[in-house]
Amino acid sequence: MVELEFINAISAIDAATWNAIAGQDYPFTRHEFLQALESSGAVAADKGWQPHHLVARRDEQIVALMPLYIKTHSYGEYVFDWSWADAYQRHGRSYYPKLLAAIPFTPATGPRLCLANDAEREDVMRAIASALPAHARQMGASSVHILFSKPEVSSAWQPLGFMQRSGPQYHWFDRDYGDFDGFLASFSSRKRKTLRKERKAVAEQGLDLQILCGSEISPAQWRFFFHCYQLTYAKRSGHGGYLPEAFFTQLAATMPEHLVLVIASHGDEPVAVALNFRDQHTLYGRYWGCVREYEFLHFETCYYQGIEYCLREGLRHFDPGAQGEHKIQRGFTPIATYSNHWLADADFSAAVAQFLDDEKLHIAKYLRDASAMLPFKQEEA
Template identity: 35%
Template sequence: MLDPSIRVQVLDSITDIPAEQWDRLAGPEAPPFVRHAWLTAMEESGSAQRDTGWAPHHLTLWREDTLVAASPAYCKYHSMGEYIYDFAWAQAAARMGLEYYPKLVIGAPLSPATAPRFLVAPGENVREARHALMEAAIESAREEGCSSIHVIYPTQEEADFLEESGMARRMTLQFHWKNPGYSSYEDYLARFNSKRRNQLRRERGAAETQGITLRTVAGAELGPEHARRAHGFYAATCERYAWGQVQLTPDFFARIFRTMPEAMQMVEAVRGKRVIAGAFNVVTPQRLYGRYWGCFEEHPFLHFNVCLYHSVDECIRAGRKVFEPGAGGEHKVSRGFEPTPVHSTHLIFDANLNRAIRDFLRREREHLAPAVEEAERLAGLKPWPLTG
């Protein structure tokens, strides 16, 4: 039972919550995507607002003026930028004569990375706080006319809790590079057979023969020109593909480079005196998150060098344990990125649609284990540490 001294409040801007209180809940080890500065940049830059389909709808619990628990949440009017791919569910709803949008999404905009979704202050009853936040989500979602609630990329422990509470659970795959204790890039290559090692060396060596130099710009080195460049590469990639949609504004990049420089990184490919390609990454001491990349010139293996090989080498040098290059990308498997389950949970208010989606998720999950086995087979990584 919720402490009667605690009040529930749903807020339509992250700036209505003091940054120090929000970040105290998130804790010093939280991924940057749930920090106050990141969410502020999303909203204040115009990247995540009602007119872009992301209406802030943050769930908070207060004891007097002290924030004791919170969830970042948004009323969504489309499914872009979530990377959970429920477009077919929206189509099924339409065939049933139902409005799928708006829906309530608990998670961070445009950030397909696992991170805590229920931020609870130290000393508080975590289970009670989570129940209270979900009750607030259900009540406010119904008031807003939402069809459903979706918790995207929660931690596994949170997903277990939500499934036990009655939400439908979805597991999908990303491909993460994991560092079991490499001391050099050659250690990483040694886990492949000779044919694959030669392939990776040839691909990485292509940059030198093309006259391309790779460099990392990070922290205090980052300036406004890097923010402009990051948005330019991001927009160029979005505009190149039919599925692409530019959702982040230039001001978003300017804000996070200014307010969170310690967590920002740009990998740049330089040819002559010109930066021809780049990748925008987010970092912590233990993890690197690949976010967006783009190029202004096409060269063989440029994408692999900018987005994968250079950062793998730097993760080994820095002792980072995991490199998450983002959603999708089965091509990563043959380059040593391992299949890793990620989670989402779903509460559909319409009984018929709920039944259909749960049946779909059951069948989808039956195919997950074989998919993981096939990906591991294609990766062909030798067990570490190597023996013999």
Template identity: 40%
Template sequence: MPVHVIDNLNTVAPAQWDALVPGNQPFLRHAFLSSLEDSGSLGPRSGWRAEHVLHYENDQLVAALPYPKLLVAVPFSPVGGSRILSATPEGGRELLSELPAYLQSEGLSSAHVNFTDPAADALLKLQPGWLQRIGCQFHWHNRGYRDFQDFLDALSSRKRKQMRKEREQVAGQGIEFEWLEGAQMSEVLWDFVYACYSNTYEIRGQAPYLTREFFSLLAERMPESIRVVIALQGSRPVAMAFSLIGGDSFYGRYWGCLAEFDRLHFETCFYQGMDYAIAHGVQRFDAGAQGEHKLIRGFEPQITRSWHYLMHPGLKDAVSEFLEQERVGIMAYAEEARSALPYRQVD
């Protein structure tokens, strides 16, 4: 059966969609994606138009590509994971094989699949015409640490002292922290979270991508995946970090503050997340896409992958040549970054 395109995820039953999502990947769940749509975070104001490509067999949904209008991705979320949602490998291959015809019929010049997992890489590698691009992020790994001090003991003396000093600076300003799950959040607290989130954009003269309603919808639809840490000075909330948890991974997504304090960003976004991961046995902490400042705090280089299908042969050849050159540079950069990690050398 040819592909079927919908512009509203609520057309598909949540259970039917989620059955295609392997493991516990919060960003791909129907609840997350539909909250983006229903809250108005996606639409003309943000430059996104939802078009989900579906593949059915005998009226049963067997494969899907979320948001393929040029881009197959999780909106606003540079987080690795499944991108070709399929009940079987055959369904994924068939859906991908039909995508070029869809591009041509819609007059599109290209398709892009961002932040893929190994399963998607394996499928795309076998499809003709797709080009792979690599990138580099920084993720923290829990090596079975008993507590934060156990993690510090794995570092060089200088870096250990630096991190301890940063945490002491925050505590010395009277800042304490409270962790909350989605079900524990009130609308008043969500107002505070959104004020902090919006402030990170507004201080740069930008408009926030997400609407206030998105956070309430997400708390209603998938509260078990939400973690919020609130920084308080006395009883006054001054900053927050919003995260999602799924499987063995912890994803730091948004942060913001309404008052400035020394080293508060590092404590709220990094050290608090490490504490949480250690206490709850979470293996991996993805604190977001940007920032070499993560490297010196123990976040290790992680190669990311994306795939690109270009309709114009000449453009495809030129981009392919560029990607080969870029790959060499990124692999060298990741290796150099790894040599700068703060961990003690063990003979």
């Protein structure tokens, strides 16, 4: 029998025990990453992100873990359910709190249910799919949401009562290109010339780019990064960002092997920066900022340097983050991402199910149409 416990701080389980289950390759479920979010104050009850992590045991042995949060808003999730919350409010009902299995501020697909033994997945998922809704009802939560699961795992949640939702992102995949010139050789002639023109324009503006990994990044470079991070959020949202400087400095100390920083400089002055995470197979683009605007510098810093890094390091996949149709013409393939949802209210659940069915058709059509915009030669498109 699987028994569940909910802990209100990641520190309730030591790092070695957590990482033995969650693994140490995918960066965002590592104990160190989740601990940095909590100890820096980025996630907390007063921020609308109360840690409530799920621990599943059988015969007193941990068999599964799930990063879980009690949410009192829908910020920082990237699977937008504001319209659902508005519908609840219009009908005099409360959508918050809700339970969210996700990585805060991180729309990167990966494990959400972490298993000690993958052979137990079916039994453990069945137990959790029964217990989580009961727990949500008991605590007065409207719903349970599992965001950015792998496709096969998301599909497995569906027959257990968790509706599936899809959305678009744009990812790069290494099709045995060898190097950046090999990647460009897959483009149509016109698109290839356009991309080369963009890269040439960056060089002609006197900009130099450097990639630094982990411990190579100096404290001064981290301070510059955080300044740029705050500038980006100030421009977009009028605030300094969700994550404090202490979050990044803690990651630099505890998991530097996952960090890849791209810095653009004009002469001796740094002017732009992009922070990426990595594992053995994937580069994850996360944050960008600049102190001065230069033509095409964003594309060079956030995309082309990342692709070159992947090709050089043998990474087969580059997830540059959410949104951005401009990525398509630069060789990033439109793909579907997946989330799962359970709503306690039967009427709202039925309405959302119909909405998701309709939305799924639109997303599928969009992905087909967007794929036609890829820059590859016709036979490779």
